[in-house]
Amino acid sequence: MFDKESLKKLEQEKTRWESTTVDKVIKKTPERHEKFYTGSNLEVDRLYTPLDVQELDYMKDLGFPGEYPYTRGIQPTMYRGRFWTMRQYAGFGTAEESNERYKYLLSQGQTGLSVAFDLPTQIGYDSDHPLAQGEVGKVGVAIDSLKDMEILFDGIPLDQVSTSMTINAPASVLLAMYIAVAEKQGVSADKLSGTIQNDILKEYVARGTYIFPPEPSMRLITNIFEFCSKHVPKWNTISISGYHIREAGATAVQEVAFTLANGIAYVEAAIKAGLDVDEFAPRLSFFFNAHNDLLEEVAKFRAARRLWARIMKERFKAKNPKSMMLRFHTQTGGSTLTAQQPDNNIVRVTIQALAAVLGGTQSLHTNSRDEALALPTEESVRIALRTQQIIAYESGVTETIDPLAGSYYVEHLTNLIEQKAMEYIQKIDELGGAPKAIEKGYIQQEIQDSAYRYQQEIESGRRIVVGVNKFQIEEEPPKNLLKVNPEVEKIQKKKLETLRATRDNIAVQNALEELSKKAATDENLMPSIINCVKAYATLGEICDTLRRVFGEYKATVTF
Amino acid sequence: MQETKTIRVLIAKPGLDGHDRGAKVIARALRDAGMEVIYTGLRQTPEQIVEAAIQEDVDVIGLSILSGAHNVLFPRVIELLREKGADDILVVGGGVIPHDDIPYLKECGIAEIFTPGTPISQIVEFIKNNVKK
């Protein structure tokens, strides 16, 4: 983009500037540090100029929005057409309580639902399982059977909302329940839109809510790909998640690298299962984190988009442009929130949300200020949602597309993150791909090293967290935190008891046996799972049936 | 004969949440502070935690939980330790724990609760100053 002559001249001028103007000032007042780093430890120079992006080829590396390699965004008009989906992850207690919260959020202008499930649900245990003790309804809603799901979406027309469900190991079961509820509402599966997270690899790496070993887990995932491409075409069948990888301590580069490496593994598994890449790839979606280093985060999103487009086109020979588009949801960084001076978190979330928007996100969850302390209250959730609305309606950053493009620094960082992520992906390829690298503990080890380094930086004071290791104050303990109704566990147990006493238990047994048989073959399990769900088999019963066939995963632990 | 005392700590994650970043960072930091750290992994029941603590003869149990089940699971650990006559073991907890719950947990016998943002050096100091043996 720059001719050689002017670059040469620029280089001379820059050297002159450094040795005269800058030097003079530095001798008088030295810079704050000898070296500067991004939030993820990439070194930052004093000044960026065309010299730092001289290799940049506009058409090849940036292109136009809605066109390959999608660096500037996946839609031709981006937010000039329509804002991102404002989607607050919510759910707690019983299905009744969550249903009320959803209706409230929809009435407040939220445009999509995002369902949080409690941990027993996420690990495929019913509320009366011994390990569920104390966990029922805590971090999300408790779903034991189709009965709960019917209540959860009562009065919410499923053909009019898009629903994202954070569910992984038992994703097929929850999706089956969603389809069954829709059917009862008279909505056919092809009208449904939404997302299931369904990303098991990052569970092994970072989030820990796995059930089965990798092989049968990958089979369940490809079963969903196949089933949805035929019957639920508008459904996003997976949300390949860097969010939790980042939360576990990864850097921005690692977040991109490990997420895309997992993405590659899913694509390979689906191709191996006999699917055509352009058949399922358009329904793949991604989920990233947004941290505080605004410009690095923007560069991260742009780099991820470009890298994925290149991988899909060059490595997997995808032909459909939709297969190459990295569509992503963003959530602001939970681990960046502090329990100290919680109102400061509103500011952090604003910066992070801005990064996501400047990075071209398709949907966004903004965290609430009190999440380092407890589940958010309604008031905190409203402030978080308003933060998005202020960015959308008042900040002006939405009126033009990819406004930071062309910034020497941002383009340089975009290149750097792409390049460093690619190096990781090559290393993972050498180890035999993401599942192998996870089995060997390589990815976990890299993340933990970053997490530990980060903690040491805070301890040593090299990294400042406002209110935590600088600018502390004496604080009154915060008041008005949300309390989950402790009766939830009892209520769910009672519901289960009633269910088991009133349903057709023979039909349940038959459906489960059928599933067990199919699980031992290589047939698609979705139809059998839908049968089980409709017979009101519980989530725990369905997962136990699969546990008996598939076995359970045991973690590879690294420090 | 010179006696060498090494503080032994059991780091455990009761309940079902899989977020072990904090637990592992702490485990590593305690190791670097010269302690022997036994890590038991995810999804541990109070029964398993107490049994492991007894067999390993630890001086300290560190419980980490982010899911909100602390009011049920932490006191249960203490109760089991008492039943087994092992209540000389120092028990500390950490994670997303609302301030309102802390007095109750301390009353139950948890020596200290560390919420997000606590410097690790503070945790190390607390352990060193409070081990009972």
Place this chain on the structure above:
Amino acid sequence: MDLAEKILQKDKRAVARLITLIERENLEAREALKKLYKYTGNSFVIGITGPPGAGKSSLVNELAKKIREKGKTVGIIAVDPTSPFTGGALLGDRIRMQDLTLDEGIFIRSMGSRGSLGGITKAAYDAVKVLDAYGMDYVIIETVGVGQTEIDIVKLADTVVLVLVPGLGDDVQAIKAGIMEIADIFAVNKSDREGADRLVHEIEMMMELSQKDFDFRPPIVKTVAVTGEGIDVLECRISEHLDYLCKNGILEQKRKTRVKEEFMELLKEHITRLILQKNESKIDMLVRDISNRTVDPYTALDILTKEIF
């Protein structure tokens, strides 16, 4: 009741506490061990070693379950390296043994190698004695087979199982010669991976090349510890090895050697300490002279011993 009596009364906490005292080289430990010694010698000791990442803990987990199925009790000692810089250690073997935690017939203890030369070998074996006196039918010692210390530890076991895996980059050639020689049984773990057969072949070749006359030719067992595959065969081979040891009087011989080695170690340590206690200044002077080259170390030894004995 003192610790030893409590242990004989099956007090689990006392077992745990005594092992701690042993690790701390506490004098009380020695008194307890004196009392317990006559109750030892009944456990079979299985040593399990191999490179990091070979899946040893999972293997121990499955093996212990198999032994439990036969109604026998199992003590497990898992040794992990201590950081030489801080003296701390991360002991993570229990993660793989979660299934065993609540089994009353199992006792698991993690130990840091705590650096001191030979110290861990002694501590680990004193810990074995405690579990032995406590009444465990089997005691399994697990170590990472990377250094001489680890080899020393498993060498003292009745049966040594060396765990290898295909594709860890640890070609048989690259493994410390010493460790290949102490194996009574080879377990090729993760044998569902590519290269398992080649590894089996390499081990066979190596045994051919060693031209050793085996009375008990080390069998090679293929296992997949995470699924439990092959563990029954491994357990079987271990039993066969124990039978072989018992029938031919080898076990007795082996244990006699072990007792002698242990006693010699104790003796060395004891005498060294005694000499040090009474002659510290003398030794310091001699060391200074040796450093100054005014005397050579051999003459210095003569001078010292002449004074003492």
